[in-house]
Every structure is written in C-alpha cells, then in structure tokens.
Amino acid sequence: MTGIIVKGIAGFYYVYVAGSGIYECKARGIFRKQGRKPLVGDRVRIDVLDRETHQGNLVELLPRTSELARPAAANIDQALLFFAAKTPDPNFVLLDRFLISMEREGIPCVIAFNKADLLTSEEAEKLRGMYMKCGSPVRLVSVREGRGVDELKSMLTGRTTVLAGPSGAGKSSFANAVQSAVRMETGEISRKLSRGKNTTRHAELIPVDEVSWLCDTPGFMALENSGIRKEELKNYYDEFLPYLGRCRFDGCVHISEPDCAVKAALEEGNIDPVRYGNYCLIYEDLKEAEQNRYR
Numbered sequence: 001m002t003g004i005i006v007k008g009i010a011g012f013y014y015v016y017v018a019g020s021g022i023y024e025c026k027a028r029g030i031f032r033k034q035g036r037k038p039l040v041g042d043r044v045r046i047d048v049l050d051r052e053t054h055q056g057n058l059v060e061l062l063p064r065t066s067e068l069a070r071p072a073a074a075n076i077d078q079a080l081l082f083f084a085a086k087t088p089d090p091n092f093v094l095l096d097r098f099l100i101s102m103e104r105e106g107i108p109c110v111i112a113f114n115k116a117d118l119l120t121s122e123e124a125e126k127l128r129g130m131y132m133k134c135g136s137p138v139r140l141v142s143v144r145e146g147r148g149v150d151e152l153k154s155m156l157t158g159r160t161t162v163l164a165g166p167s168g169a170g171k172s173s174f175a176n177a178v179q180s181a182v183r184m185e186t187g188e189i190s191r192k193l194s195r196g197k198n199t200t201r202h203a204e205l206i207p208v209d210e211v212s213w214l215c216d217t218p219g220f221m222a223l224e225n226s227g228i229r230k231e232e233l234k235n236y237y238d239e240f241l242p243y244l245g246r247c248r249f250d251g252c253v254h255i256s257e258p259d260c261a262v263k264a265a266l267e268e269g270n271i272d273p274v275r276y277g278n279y280c281l282i283y284e285d286l287k288e289a290e291q292n293r294y295r
Contacts, residue, residue, distance in 0.1 A: 006205035071217035116140035135238035
C-alpha cells in the first residue's frame with residue numbers, strides 16, 4: 001500500500017495511509033546502498049507486517065516533485081516564511097536567504113509577519129512596503145489576536161506547505177491555530193537573547209484538512225545559499241528586474257559601478273534600502289566564500 005511520510009525519528013518512519021491511519025516503518029537497507037534517504041513528505045510504498053499494531057517496512061520511494069535540503073523535506077508545494085514583526089525583531093537577511101533558496105528550488109513563497117498587534121500603523125505599512133515588490137505575497141498577522149489567521153490558512157488549501165523561519169516567531173502557535181490533529185509545543189522568548197527557544201525538534205507533516213498538509217520544521221538561525229555565483233544574485237531580487245540591462249556596463253552587479261540603473265532606482269525610492277542592503281551583504285558573503293574556495 002502507498003502513503004506519505006509524516007515524521008521520521010531515529011530510523012523509524014511514520015507513514016500515513018488514507019483510510020488506514022499511520023504505520024510505523026523501518027526502511028530497507030537498499031536505500032542506504034543507493035545513497036537515498038527517505039524524507040518527510042515522501043510518497044512511499046510499504047509492506048504491512050502487522051495491521052493491528054500498524055507495523056510495516058518502507059520498500060519504495062515514489063518520484064519526488066521537489067526536494068529541500070534544509071529543511072529536509074520532499075514534495076513541497078510552497079513555503080510559508082514565518083517571521084515575527086517584533087520581539088524578536090525580524091532578521092531580514094535571513095528572510096532574503098530563505099526567499100533565494102526557495103526560488104532556486106522553484107518553490108513559491110508566502111511571507112507572514114506575526115505579532116502585527118505590536119506594530120503601529122506606520123510601522124506596519126513600512127514593513128509591508130519593504131517586501132511589496134519581492135515577488136511573494138506579504139501578510140501581517142497576529143496569531144494571539146486571531147487577526148489574519150483565517151486568510152493565511154486559506155492560502156494553505158490543497159497544498160503541502162513548509163513552515164519555515166527562526167525560533168520565536170510563533171510558528172508552533174500558528175500551527176496550533178490552523179489545525180487540531182497535533183498540538184505543537186510553544187516556547188517563551190528568551191529575555192536575555194530576545195529570541196525564541198527552539199521547540200520543534202524535527203520536521204513533521206501535519207494535516208490541516210483532508211487535502212492540505214503543513215510541514216513544521218526546526219527554527220533556523222542561519223541559512224547558506226550555496227551554489228549561487230555572486231554574479232547571479234541580482235536575478236533573485238525582483239525589484240531589480242525592471243532595471244536589468246539599463247546600466248552602463250553589461251556585467252553590472254549594482255554595487256560600486258557608475259551609471260547603475262538599480263542604484264538610481266534606489267536613490268529615487270523605487271527600491272527599498274533594507275532589501276538593497278541585504279543584497280549587498282549576501283553578495284559580499286558569496287564573494288568571500290568564492291575566494292575561500294580558491295585559496
């Protein structure tokens with residue numbers, strides 16, 4: 001019979017089979033020999049060993065439509081990038097790294113800023129405007145007050161959505177608000193560090209409804225954009241796209257070159273300075289990583 005891996009812990013894979021429930025399975029050694037690792041979200045075929053105790057063996061991985069290395073998950077339709085608007089303050093560079101990584105995998109994103117109840121109207125508009133031109137929808141929500149939660153839940157319908165973002169953003173609280181099958185542990189914000197305690201220990205697929213899944217993942221404090229050449233980075237910033245090809249130099253990377261159309265747009269207020277600053281920081285990181293590879 002076929003099913004979907006909803007959780008993997010210590011060599012055991014928990015496979016949901018429609019109409020039968022969840023089976024605890026061990027993977028055959030052939031996967032290790034092939035260098036293939038089953039992932040949460042994988043559609044699989046299992047051999048049932050005991051129907052009463054729901055024991056089985058995982059015998060085949062079915063073809064994947066997508067695969068993420070971090071978070072480790074398969075067959076993801078979209079990513080919900082969940083950040084706090086305040087407490088802790090959002091790490092915009094990390095958010096941009098997530099956007100770049102997901103675009104590289106061809107996975108569309110939705111950006112959600114939680115704790116919007118802590119913002120003034122002016123702060124909310126500034127935050128929304130910052131990512132308005134990034135190519136992904138932006139939603140300001142308050143899980144505590146229930147504001148915007150239903151709209152965000154509707155964006156999950158019919159999809160398998162990976163819920164990604166740093167600790168302390170309220171991901172587990174959001175997961176608890178949109179489904180009742182699994183109660184996710186929530187954590188307090190560390191006053192000393194102003195960031196959340198990481199309450200999610202492993203990736204897990206949670207049913208939102210009969211056709212929708214939410215993949216909750218551990219919080220991340222770092223993310224690498226490996227495989228990207230620094231010259232390619234500009235292609236991942238949608239705000240830059242209208243100005244590409246309009247600079248004096250064909251190979252312009254929009255940092256120190258004269259007569260740069262992107263920098264002119266920045267000065268005119270058509271590109272957000274925070275987003276541009278993130279671009280420069282990530283560019284320098286890629287440049288340094290590239291130099292280190294050739295030392």
